[in-house]
Amino acid sequence: MAGTVKAKHQRLVLLAIALVVLVAAVLLSAWALRNQASYFYVPSDIVARPPEPDRAVRLGGMVEKGSLKTAADGVTIHFVVSDGKAHVPVVFRGIVPSLFVEGSGVVAEGKMGTSGTFVADNLLAKHDENYVPREMQNMTRAQAKQVVAETQ
């Protein structure tokens, strides 16, 4: 078989195979991304249009003053994230980032529970002055002062 295939034809066949696989890869990834990308919400969005319960999303906002409570096991915490308009209770089991305090900005990664409580499996707090979650940047500029003032 191969002996009869001309070099030019072989090149075309190889090119076609490579293209087909790459196009398949791109189509597959486009399909997967639509299902797997995790969307960013602020509290008023997530209250108005809650995501499906199993979907991983991120919730960003300010930690409300006086809302942070540690459960009896010493490692589960409850707090409320707010953007000034809406308030979402969050539960998290783990070691909180050191810059996570009441009144600071936070991005919680996790899922919206059925009871309206957001179950976070990771918290991102402001790392240092060079690293701010990009979503928080816009928000701090536009709303942070007002939010902090309101939640104090």
Add this chain to the structure above:
Amino acid sequence: MIAELGLAALWLAAALAALQLVAGVLGLTVRGASLGDAVRPVAIVQGLLALLAFACLVYVFAVTDLSVKLVALNSHSMKPLIYKIAGTWGNHEGSMLLWVTVMGLGGGFVALVERRLPERTMLATLAGQAFVSLGFYGFLLIASNPFERLSPVPAEGNGLNPLLQDLGLAFHPPTLYLGYVGLSIAFSFAIGALVTREVGPAFARAMRPWVLGAWIFLTIGITAGSYWAYYELGWGGWWFWDPVENASLMPWLAATALLHSVSVLASRDALRAWTIMLGVIAFSMSMIGTFLVRSGILTSVHAFAVDPQRGTFILVLLAIYIGGALALFGLRAGTVAEGERFAPVSREAALVFNNVMLCAILGIVLFGTLYPLLAEAMGAKVSVGPPYFNPMSALFAVPMLVVLMVGPLLRWRRDTFARVGRLLVIPAMLVIAAGILVVVIGGAPLLPFIGLVLAAGLAWASVLPLKGRNLRRVPLPVWGMVIAHFGIAVSLFGMSSESAFSIEKLVALRAGEVTQVGPWDVKLDSVEPVAGPNWTALEARLLVRYGDDGKVTQMLPQARGFWAPPQQTSESALLTRWNGQLYTVLGGEAPAARQAGDRWQLRLWWKPFAPLIWGGGLLIALGGVLALLGRAAADLKRISVKDKIASRRERQGR
């Protein structure tokens, strides 16, 4: 003074890069041929000047010259010396200077030692290298001058991000950059070959060691970076699909594909245009990675600063280089003659399969990394994580690993499955046995399960090319291939075992209390304050014991507070056994509940066989080193034989 010297050296290096470009291009014409002789010396001096500029920057960091803005912003006089020096590249400007230095030195090194290429291809290659360097020199000098002075001189610097104050910073960025920028040489070779249309086995043999060198450094850089993130961030993970990790993985995928296709080109004179295209793509991925990281366009711990001017500048550079190279490829690829043919069952075909799968994974990773940007342009803020990357890349990695068991056993040009089928009986049985074993143990999700059974088969299959050969006479490159493929099996086993069998425990303990994690007993003995040169910390003394009758060992995780800049980090403590790693992190003080007494948060992981992830990575790199040594030795031998023949002829008066 030293800073001005560095800046002058940088300008001179940029000017020489311009000269190198002009002389290289003119040297290709008939009338400018005499200029061609200048190109090699200019390339060498350019590299040395860049090195001088870099040395100047290291010096101002080492002595903490706060009148230099970059030092004042990123360093502090109280830091240990090693972090002062490593801090040189722990910031945007310094890391870009490291980039151009490596690039200049790489070009100079090629100019110094590479004698196998036809001189015209060499001129075009060095001109291409200068063209790329020039853009990055411009970027440094115009948009991010590392030697800028600051007036008035501040009393103290801002300090270095404490997460970066680790020995990892001394090794990880330089090795990764050697790999990233080393690929620029493959890129320039590809450009050179496209300009002169000389693509063939001789070209591939000249290009191979450079690709191999860059690939080795990339492999080590990624392995080291993964381990660094693993122990420094204290999250217990070793790969986060962070944009920056993807930025290093994408060039590696392209370079791995290139490495294999260049072998086909060197041995069999096939896959000509494909190899050239991979050469272009590999370095393009390095530049895209730099763009993603340095422009601050994506959120990442590595995004040092967000400055729109810089982002635009790098974007323009990218458009010129990648667009230009692809346009040149489009124009010239049709005129590169077809290579040799091969049958669908042959080593070439297996390598083509490997290449296509690697490119598909590359596409998946690239798409997933850029998708948040696309989505943001359309008004949605998304992030893409493991639920996308893991299954999608596995979809193409699994068939590739299956072919990897067979491919190295096949003959060039044409072969039959019947001939190699007998050899594969044992790996196939191992796959089945491992499958049954993992099912019996239980608890492994689908992807780790596939990983574990493939690792078992691949570990055996990877050493089969040595079967029936006199081990002393096996050439070094074959040893390299076997060891690198075996390393993939080892690493795959570590990854799968870590994700299938890790045990995590999160507790709050009082001093004296004991908890269990997997086979370990962990006792919190005490928590004491300790102090370092520029930090204070709370240090937990954990007494851990493996099983019921194991030896008691002490582990000391810390929660550190740095004061310049003020920041908390957690220093994890790791204990490695042959069958895994115990990973401990000290959190904060938990508020006392009803009972009295301080409780401390502890996060503990038992990660079976996790160290094999990085052990395998190092084996892969070792395989590359052996292959490189083998090729270099063969080249040296050939050169010395040529010299001998020449001198003998001279003696005989011919």
